[in-house]
Amino acid sequence: MGNIIKTLDVTDSLTGLKDVCDLENGRIAGKIFYDQEIYEQELEKVFARCWLFVAHESQIPKTGDYITTSMGEDEVIVIRQKSGGIKVFLNACPHRGNKVCFAESGSTRGFICNYHGWSFNVEGNLVGQHESGVYEDSNFDKSKWGLKEVAQVDSYKGLVFATFDANAPSLKEYLGPIAWYMDALFDNQEGGTEFVGGCIRSTYECNWKIAAENFVGDILHAGWTHDSAARAMLGGSVAKVSDFEESYSVNWNGHGYEFALDTVGNVAVLGESALNKYLHTIKPSVAERLGDFRSNMIGSVSSCTIFPNFSFLPGQNTVRVWQPRGPNKMELFTWVVVNKSAPEEVKEKWRKGAMMTFSPTGVFEMDDGENWEYCTKTAKGRVTAQQDLFVGLGMDTLLTDTPLPANVYEGQLNEANSRAFYQYWYDMLNSRSWNEVPDRNVGKQEAE
Known part of the structure; x- marks a missing residue:
């Protein structure tokens, strides 16, 4: 089945950020709009941790309906499940990391990677591969190699949000x-x-x-x-x-x-x-x-x-x-x-x-x-x-x-x-x- 992303490694805080962001005195510096180090920290500490909008429920009303979007620079697939729920997967095959869905939206029974033919159902489970027989002699466990799920998915009044961080507060708490x-x-x-x-x-x-x-x-x-x-x-x-x-x-x-x-x-x-x-x-x-x-x-x-x-x-x-x-x-x-x-x-x-x-x-x-x-x-x-x-x-x-x-x-x-x-x-x-x-x-x- 799809494996849920549960932990995120977070590096130490940036040094010197106080010099370019002093809100008590109503001041910021232009550096925050162009600095590469700051941007890399944003991807890690903001976009990989916060709740991010990924879809409106009306975009995926039926089982197998999906859209592709991004969470920060990570590409994801948002797809309606048979249960009526919604899952969000990394748009990356767990074999070599190739993109598994190139369309912006559609309806499907699953996804197949162009590279080695790994195929996944709407639940994200790995269900087959090209030359599948060669995997049988390597103690290969399909259940461990499904599409990776984000840690949490929730919606508010039709707006679907997701987060990579299992330790993030609930969406209700986040919106406040x-x-x-x-x-x-x-x-x-x-x-x-x-x-x-x-x-x-x-x-x-x-x-x-x-x-x-x-x-x-x-x-x-x-x-x-x-x-x-x-x-x-x-x-x-x-x-x-x-x-x-x-x-x-x-x-x-x-x-x-x-x-x-x-x-x-x-x-x-x-x-x-x-x-x-x-x-x-x-x-x-x-x-x-x-x-x-x-x-x-x-x-x-x-x-x-x-x-x-x-x-x-x-x-x-x-x-x-x-x-x-x-x-x-x-x-x-x-x-x-x-x-x-x-x-x-x-x-x-x-x-x-x-x-x-x-x-x-x-x-x-x-x-x-x-x-x-x-x-x-x-x-x-x-x-x-x-x-x-x-x-x-x-x-x-x-x-x-x-x-x-x-x-x-x-x-x-x-x-x-x-x-x-x-x-x-x-x-x-x-x-x-x-x-x-x-x-x-x-x-x-x-x-x-």
Whole structure:
């Protein structure tokens, strides 16, 4: 049967990291976006230990349905089992390590390696080989040579996550109170959500952290970077985030969600009045399901990153994973998420809206990509890499008397979530085990 990866060898902490990451004083250095040693430590201590998004359940509804993706730089297969459960295997034959599945998605009864004909069923068991008779005289035990399984797989509201680390906390613990906010997109209607269309894949010459941090709480760039595109989509002026009467930045263990309570600000820039109408139509039922507060979040000006590299945009309804491909390169996987119960014409408008805005040729994506690439490229300079970069906006805006869960900060124009993201990144790189990761949370686990 498939062998589960149970242990991970973790090296000592990086030396000198404090010199390039000082969150107490709102400072990081460009070196963290280009240093090869730091990147190698990220693969080991972040991507090989944290829970990573690998699929949506709607992508693999039937036995044998699968997709291929990555966990860090490790390629994996996510496949539906006969039992209805989901397994995640390394996409590597245990004979010589050749890739066993080259398709991005499909349905199968098993996988066969091109090199020596080793074949595996959907449970990951080794069931045959080319010239199988030669193995019989070598005391060969098939049960020990199945596809390697990741240590843990779990899902939340249709989102499937996996981790290589058997000692990682449960997914519920890992998400913590941020899950309460995630429900505004992924659980606002009976029946949940689904992905529509295929996966949009693109490559950028930038560090993965630049993009992840952009979504964790950097609404500050939107009114400048995306101003002309937003005006074109809306046909006129764009509201200033600073004009919103109520907005927040919330974080927990590196996860961050920034949002206003304007209901449809994000969806409006898709230029589809039918989507605005749809959100206003379902808002009363969302209020019954999730309460008035979260019913105002469903399509609002907002964004979220679940540490380390899973992000989404409510309203624009794009879900994205920033896959590391080196310190100065990443591959972006993007999907469109919709309510299963939404009318088909609404789903199609969301799909087309995503193509127009957040795709390789989208009016917003091109803006971001250029900025992210130059943030990374300038960090390559020997002197520039040591330059202090400011992340100190909103240092004294923590709300201590709010009924909301997690660490809650006043306003979206705030770098509290960015600091929390980099602090957790720093803590993971300086910890040999999960028990050593400091608890820096001051907020509540549950909403009042």
